[in-house]
Amino acid sequence: MTAEAMPASDGIVLRAERIGKVYPGTTALHAVDFAVRRGVVNVLLGENGAGKSTLMKILAGAEQPSSGRLFLDGREVAFASVNDAAAHGIGIIFQEMNLCPNLSVAENIFLGQPALRLGIDIDAARHAAETRALLRRLEHDIDPHTLVGDLRIAQQQIVEIAKALARDVRILIMDEPTSALSATEVEILFRVIGELTAEGVAIVYISHRLEELVRIGDTVTVLRDGRLQARAEMRDVDIPWLIAQMVGTMAEAAAHPPPSLGAGGLLRISEVSLANPHGGFLVDHVSLDVAAGEVVGLYGLLGAGRSELFEVLIGAQPDATGSAQLAGQELFGLPIATRIRAGIALVPEDRQREGLVQTLSVAVNLTLASLWQFLRGIAIDVTEERRAVARMIRDLLIKVSSPDVEVTALSGGNQQKVVIGKALLTRPKLLLLDEPGRGIDVGAKAEVFGTMRALAREGLGVMFATSDLKEVMAVADRIVVMAGGRISGDFARAEATEERLVAAANLGGAAAAGGMR
């Protein structure tokens, strides 16, 4: 861990001391210290699930810490809500869009503090005028009366930024503000950030794009697995140092077993596309082969189209075009249940929203996708089912006192294993895992990746999506890079380097931005 690099009194506006946050199932933050300085861009860096977003939500009042203290201008504060934090001059642009699609641009921007006449009547004219001024500052000519739902994602992001600027902020938190923006729009955003810092506003900036951070950051704080990893002045460090702090040592990659390539193509995807309802493509004419016994890592930045490709393959995107053959059988046109029985299984990215049924027990969740195997007449053979559940709990080392415990009582890593177990019980030939390591602790990660390799040795095709360089380098036999819905690189493990992967991931990004025009 790097020693304290900045003088303590150096214009610190907001200081977080030993912040901890516990959720049912996971501990997101362990006693993290963080300082925000006036008039500079304070970068917060870390992999997915490192705890960045949680820390930001706590600073902005959207979440309350389980332990630790916050100091604003040296005085201890506690924010009960986002509005409370806003009253103290803290604004946040969330990673997930927080706009109401059914309201206009101006209505969204002034939702929290509308300008009123006589205390009750909304001054719509003033809203429109101020909105126009804000958007002009951001160099976007959007009509204030347009419904937000009718805007492109990038325009919505601009509105989100305008909304934060509309309030008098002293501290502005930006969580991945550029993920949806094109190169030109990013430039505009950086110029606005420069103006704000010159006015003395403190910016807290989160992004995965390292080049971006090195360019505009002044100080950097790195989180890893919910703990403070390092703190430094940006001018003293470079990208390799940032990567090393973020992902840790590369020892795991060295211990990587040789690829165990099986015979022939198991999955053959050709010309698969999925149109974006806002124009362009989410998946853009993708062709790809996966062999049995192979672990393919699908690397890319947020919004590269990896999750969408998986959804197309499992059948959750009925509008997709192209073809995909699993062991010779065409998947397109089949319902999800039939595809699952044909031998494809998906472990979705967001296990809370898409992987688990929170109201049900571990056992019921495990067998949900494979009930056909336990049928006796019209009923479920409970003995048979229990046996399968017990076997899966043992094989995957799921830590649970009883299979009848509600699944939400488990830790994040064990919940992830339940989702994987559910997929494995369908006896798949091809297993798709979307961000399997996200939001779980190091030990569980190692077990999950160990399981993936073991499955490949047994002859399964395994394809996993990740935006984590270390993960993809350590686990995959072959690395396919996606960007802007297209495949922008395909490397055997031996020839893949971090630089080449990052380059491929960003190369396509520019193409995507071009496509969004």
Added chain:
Amino acid sequence: MSGGAQIPIASPSRPRRTSPLLLLLSLRTLIALFVVFAFFSATAPNFLALETLVLLAKHVSINAFLAIGMTFVVITGGIDLSVGSIVGLAGMIAGALIDRGLPLAFWHVTLFPDVPVVILAVIAAGVLVGAINGLLVTWLSVAPFIATLGTLYIARGAALLISGGETFPNLVGRPQFHNTGFPILGAGTVLGVPVSVIALAVAGAIAAYLAARTPFGRRVYAVGGNERAALLSGVPVNRIKFIVYMISGACAAFAGLIVASELVAAHPASGETFELNAIAATVLGGTSLAGGRGTIWGTIIGAFVIGILGDGLVMLGVSSFWQMVIKGVVIIAAVVLDQLQRRLQRRMAIQAQAG
């Protein structure tokens, strides 16, 4: 059915460290049943008499039928407001078939179906209304509340149109048409047990088995607990929703048959506001309106709590105005306790995590 059946149920789950308070909360419906039963046994004269209890069970069976169907719908996260109107419509169809028969204009004859055929036809009509609800909710994406509110009016209107608002009196059938025997459903007994109560026991057992032991039941819970996760696990979400509304329609039609049979008459307004009683029994039995949780047994117990409360208060001479107030308080208390239990469970989960 007994031991094994409860394994996979989404009943209030047993936490790793059970506190006495939590145990008490999770058994609240059963405790409520015991309390109201004990209370009226002590205070209401003749409450424990056999005739009183048989009558009580008959009263409960109608609401319990509706509530069983409602439970499936509510577990998927939906609601079925049309069941009360289906009760009315079912009675009117039965009445028309028995009293007037089915005029077949082409052959210039009128067909008088046997009672079993009448019963099947009425249940089919209930399934049809349920299918319309299912169609609206799934393929046309209408919110369940609105879709079933619409069919509530349509089915009631249809019930009134059948007779122009008139009652079909004296549904005994005519021996020469071989369509007698309809009153057995509501008044008949087997070894002293009313037919309607036997029907309830059979339907309850089948429904509980469906919910707990079949893939269909599992999928119902999964759809209500997390529709997206269910879909990605290969659950045919729309088909499941479609089926639960049809089950609800069938249950409501059967309840309508019992009502008409008990009265030996069909009145187009019968069953009004029954949907609210069914929802109350369902919620009282621990089914979450948010979906994903609930049991058939809980619902049946809930129906008995409401039934005992209603009949008991009548026997005590409590005014019907106060009865309504008390019923409302009981329903709200049930939901408040449910929330309390959830909060306690969550807190214990976090403590187990941190500790």
